[in-house]
Amino acid sequence: MIKIGFIINPIAGMGGRVGLKGTDGVVDKAISLGAIPVAPQKALGMLKEFHSSYSNQDNVHWYTCEGSMGDDALTAAKITNKTIIYTPSHTSTSAHDTREAGKKFLESQIDLLVFCGGDGTARDLFSVLDKKIPLLGIPAGVKMHSSVFGITTSATAKMLHEFIKGRLTIGDTEIMDLDEDLYRKGEWKVRLFGVVKGIVEPTYIQVGKESFESVSDDAVKEELADHIHDEMEKNKEVLYLFGSGGTIDFIAKKLGFDHTLLGIDAIYQNQLVGKDLNESQILDLLNKHKKAKVLLSPIGAQGFILGRGNLQLSPRVIKKIGLDNILIVATPSKLSHTSILRVDTGDRKVDALFMKREFYMVLIGYRLSRVVKIQTNNF
Amino acid sequence: MMTQVTKRNANAFLKEEYQDLVSKNLEWNIRTLESGSKPHSIVDGKEVIMLCSNNYLNLSNHPRLIKGAIDAAKKYGAGSGSVRAIAGTMKIHREVEKRLATFKRTESSLIYQTGFAANSGLIPQLVGEADIVISDELNHGSIIDGVRLTKAQRAVYKHRDMGELEKVLIDADKKYRRILIISDGVFSMDGDIAPMDKIVKLANQYGAMTYVDDAHGEGVIGEDGRGIGAHFHIEGKIDVEMGTFSKAFGCVGGLIAGSQDLVNFAYNKSRTWLLSGSHPPAVSGAQLAAIDVLETEPEHVKRLWDNTVYFKKELNSMGFNTGNSETPITPVIVGESSKAKELSNSLFKEGVYALPIVFPMVARDKARIRTMINAGLTKKDLDFALGKFETLGKQLSII
Numbered sequence: 001m002i003k004i005g006f007i008i009n010p011i012a013g014m015g016g017r018v019g020l021k022g023t024d025g026v027v028d029k030a031i032s033l034g035a036i037p038v039a040p041q042k043a044l045g046m047l048k049e050f051h052s053s054y055s056n057q058d059n060v061h062w063y064t065c066e067g068s069m070g071d072d073a074l075t076a077a078k079i080t081n082k083t084i085i086y087t088p089s090h091t092s093t094s095a096h097d098t099r100e101a102g103k104k105f106l107e108s109q110i111d112l113l114v115f116c117g118g119d120g121t122a123r124d125l126f127s128v129l130d131k132k133i134p135l136l137g138i139p140a141g142v143k144m145h146s147s148v149f150g151i152t153t154s155a156t157a158k159m160l161h162e163f164i165k166g167r168l169t170i171g172d173t174e175i176m177d178l179d180e181d182l183y184r185k186g187e188w189k190v191r192l193f194g195v196v197k198g199i200v201e202p203t204y205i206q207v208g209k210e211s212f213e214s215v216s217d218d219a220v221k222e223e224l225a226d227h228i229h230d231e232m233e234k235n236k237e238v239l240y241l242f243g244s245g246g247t248i249d250f251i252a253k254k255l256g257f258d259h260t261l262l263g264i265d266a267i268y269q270n271q272l273v274g275k276d277l278n279e280s281q282i283l284d285l286l287n288k289h290k291k292a293k294v295l296l297s298p299i300g301a302q303g304f305i306l307g308r309g310n311l312q313l314s315p316r317v318i319k320k321i322g323l324d325n326i327l328i329v330a331t332p333s334k335l336s337h338t339s340i341l342r343v344d345t346g347d348r349k350v351d352a353l354f355m356k357r358e359f360y361m362v363l364i365g366y367r368l369s370r371v372v373k374i375q376t377n378n379f
Numbered sequence: 380m381m382t383q384v385t386k387r388n389a390n391a392f393l394k395e396e397y398q399d400l401v402s403k404n405l406e407w408n409i410r411t412l413e414s415g416s417k418p419h420s421i422v423d424g425k426e427v428i429m430l431c432s433n434n435y436l437n438l439s440n441h442p443r444l445i446k447g448a449i450d451a452a453k454k455y456g457a458g459s460g461s462v463r464a465i466a467g468t469m470k471i472h473r474e475v476e477k478r479l480a481t482f483k484r485t486e487s488s489l490i491y492q493t494g495f496a497a498n499s500g501l502i503p504q505l506v507g508e509a510d511i512v513i514s515d516e517l518n519h520g521s522i523i524d525g526v527r528l529t530k531a532q533r534a535v536y537k538h539r540d541m542g543e544l545e546k547v548l549i550d551a552d553k554k555y556r557r558i559l560i561i562s563d564g565v566f567s568m569d570g571d572i573a574p575m576d577k578i579v580k581l582a583n584q585y586g587a588m589t590y591v592d593d594a595h596g597e598g599v600i601g602e603d604g605r606g607i608g609a610h611f612h613i614e615g616k617i618d619v620e621m622g623t624f625s626k627a628f629g630c631v632g633g634l635i636a637g638s639q640d641l642v643n644f645a646y647n648k649s650r651t652w653l654l655s656g657s658h659p660p661a662v663s664g665a666q667l668a669a670i671d672v673l674e675t676e677p678e679h680v681k682r683l684w685d686n687t688v689y690f691k692k693e694l695n696s697m698g699f700n701t702g703n704s705e706t707p708i709t710p711v712i713v714g715e716s717s718k719a720k721e722l723s724n725s726l727f728k729e730g731v732y733a734l735p736i737v738f739p740m741v742a743r744d745k746a747r748i749r750t751m752i753n754a755g756l757t758k759k760d761l762d763f764a765l766g767k768f769e770t771l772g773k774q775l776s777i778i
Contacts, residue, residue, distance in 0.1 A: 167743075358546070359546045359550075361534060361547065361550050367530075367531070367532045367533055368532075368533045368534070368535070369532070369533070369534045369535075370516075370534060370535045370536070371534070371536060371537075371543045371546045371547055
């Protein structure tokens with residue numbers, strides 16, 4: 001029996017059509033501007049597709065919230081094997097309800113939580129669940145930079161089916177959202193809030209003539225760590241900047257460094273020489289060290305290597321390091337999700353340098369790389 | 380008194396891992412041929428149309444090959460007595476290499492024990508730590524194993540994508556001492572052909588070495604089945620043309636063809652070549668006869684292609700998807716893995732032997748039956764097989 005949690009943020013996505021950047025804290029304003037709920041419809045669409053195309057719910061039990069937070073949609077989709085584990089105290093629900101329900105899901109020890117919402121909903125769940133329960137998002141929000149979402153409602157239905165069948169596996173995926181502090185100052189910048197467990201395509205290796213074994217995401221990351229270890233041993237004179245995100249965090253920890261998941265650290269001759277650095281601290285280090293390389297990995301749903309979640313790596317920093325000194329690592333499952341690397345440095349001239357370069361060789365295993373195209377944000 | 384050893388059960392994993400394969404339905408259930416490998420074979424006691432052998436030209440049953448094997452055995456005996464390097468090189472081995480080079484229109488050639496021995500023995504010698512191997516993403520497992528034995532960096536490019544290959548070359552040109560591009564000639568899952576003319580051109584531009592595994596191309600493509608070099612009219616321009624006698628040539632043995640420098644290098648450095656016994660004379664006798672037949676009896680290659688064109692055309696007109704095949708390897712794409720397995724089982728019951736190829740060898744929704752056409756099949760045989768495909772395809776709602 002597989003235990004699937006199901007939660008809807010009924011107000012997610014309401015800000016979009018009335019020109020708000022999300023619904024966080026502005027529901028009343030959205031409603032007064034004429035916004036109508038969109039999430040319940042999308043959630044129902046996913047459930048119906050899952051139910052009709054993959055009628056295999058025999059070994060699934062659903063855990064959900066009362067009313068518009070889940071049960072209404074399950075009932076409408078004619079799904080009956082369910083348990084209600086949370087009842088909101090008001091009819092108008094809020095982020096508080098999402099978090100409280102999250103605690104109940106933890107107690108129920110579910111295998112996967114399917115949620116319907118946007119980046120804000122993902123963040124609320126992340127704040128309670130951390131890495132304890134894998135998430136799968138039905139896309140319904142205004143902002144969806146996080147990589148926990150299926151691309152469409154029907155893609156989400158298919159992913160859920162494949163997960164239940166055991167053909168997809170659990171891996172790291174990022175929670176991204178607008179940086180509200182910067183947004184209030186008039187800047188639209190997306191930042192990395194954390195790494196959660198999500199559903200990813202496994203990597204396969206051939207073991208027999210026609211048999212393959214799937215390899216866990218962590219096994220691939222260990223290979224990447226071995227490669228980076230060799231690379232650093234060979235280049236003792238180079239200062240290495242480690243970027244943010246789950247893949248690089250895994251590599252750094254495997255190499256024995258107390259890495260900052262959401263920040264930029266510096267390593268020189270096997271010593272951590274800078275932690276959670278800001279732009280000017282990075283520039284100081286670059287002045288001290290003649291040669292530097294930066295290790296990056298695509299993050300978020302769109303596969304950004306620069307411009308989302310690592311603003312410390314400013315255009316000045318990138319120019320100083322040089323485009324040839326950017327090392328990019330990614331697991332094959334990550335690349336199957338985002339087949340293009342995106343860059344948005346905020347400086348058109350620097351973006352143009354990336355456009356001219358066209359591609360990077362991305363490390364996908366020990367001494368193994370492949371070509372990946374690069375695109376700047378002018379698309 | 381015997382001491383009880385309780386440290387560990389040294390052999391327990393054998394059974395455990397086998398049972399794990401069985402529980403996942405991944406173990407091989409090996410079928411046994413009770414006849415020669417012929418267009419009509421007896422497999423597990425049942426007569427079937429053979430659509431999964433690599434015996435493309437039906438040479439394994441050719442009287443000249445059988446006679447070649449017998450005569451050589453009578454003249455030189457059953458075994459060769461040694462590895463090639465010490466006392467196992469016979470005149471007949473040398474003769475095969477000379478004739479093969481002429482056939483392939485290259486300066487020289489070298490015979491290995493198997494195709495796998497050629498790839499896994501030679502590739503690790505061609506590149507080292509300061510070098511890079513660039514591979515098509517769909518290359519055969521024996522190439523992958525050969526590459527694993529090197530200390531070189533590895534880069535893969537999208538299947539047959541010359542734009543991506545050039546990008547890898549641009550990057551590699553700046554960073555590495557030697558660059559080796561390796562590709563299958565004919566890809567064994569889809570039956571499509573690597574654009575070797577373009578690969579050679581790019582390689583020359585960036586100073587890279589080229590290596591093609593022509594296992595499924597030899598005896599099949601190019602003038603009189605001379606292989607991929609002849610197919611693109613670039614004979615002698617591919618640095619290493621690797622191949623096998625086990626498929627269209629109807630017997631067994633790996634081969635490389637290229638310059639004398641390549642051959643001198645290869646036999647001095649390939650550990651597989653140096654450390655395994657050489658072919659029994661009967662094998663060499665059959666190899667020689669196979670080259671004879673290809674040079675003097677062009678009808679086999681012609682019949683193979685006539686059969687291929689007919690079979691593919693009929694499948695397509697029934698509504699089957701045969702993918703991008705350009706060769707006698709004809710995939711019949713059916714969709715879900717379970718459907719491919721079901722179709723293969725039903726075909727066997729009806730007297731047609733063709734294997735399913737399923738995820739993750741191919742994409743989840745591209746599971747298929749892989750058929751391999753043979754020059755020895757008659758029109759009646761092909762129509763019989765096509766009839767079964769049509770009936771079962773309809774039953775399973777594939778067409």
